[in-house]
Amino acid sequence: MWQLPNxxxxRLELQKQSKAQKExxxxxxxxxxxSHESGEQQYYDMQDEELYEWKRLIQTRYYRNKADGLLVPMPGYEEEGMYEQVEWDRDSKQPRYLTDKGLRVVRSAIRDEQKHRREAVGYWFGIAVGLIGAMTGLVAAFK
Incomplete structure (x- = not known):
């Protein structure tokens, strides 16, 4: 089945989350x-935390897909400070999402890999342009 690009x-999932946050x-x-005694404030805080976790899960899924496409390893779950886990009573799967530190590490690794790939393409592009220029010069010299 056809799937939207990562x-x-x-962006669509972030828009949904943002709309829910605004509501x-x-x-x-x-x-x-x-509001504190009635539990209204605690209920609001709980919903706010759930929306925050939803946003972090969206970001983690996006960067995991991007890292997989570039063959960049994600930090391990056992690495300290890289992941937080959704509480058991909110989601029975207890998914993990990247912390700020984890996001910085992953984004940095992705940027490094993209830079490496651009440099490799630029290297070969420079060689190809040089060869084309040399051949053009030779053709012009023989005419």
Whole structure:
């Protein structure tokens, strides 16, 4: 089955999450003793945390797909400070998402690989242009 490109899918999912975050922000309870005692503030905070985790899961999936396409290894789950885990009562699968530190590491590795690939293409492109220029010069010299 046909699937959207990774970046397009990423942007669409982020838009959905952003829209849900804006809707939740409109329902933010007032900072008062009553909202804390009634549990309204705690419920809002819980929903806000779930939306934050959803955003991080979207980002992690996007960078994992991008890293896989470039053959860049993702940090291991056992590496300290790279991942956080969704609590058991929110999701029975307990998915892990990259922390800020993990995102920096992955983005840096992806940028390095992309730079390496651009440099390799640039090297061969320079050789090809040089050869074409030399052949053009030879043809012009013999005419």
């Amino acid at each position: 970046y397009v899918q990423y 939740l922000d409109k329902k933010r309870p007032a900072e008062s003793r009553q």
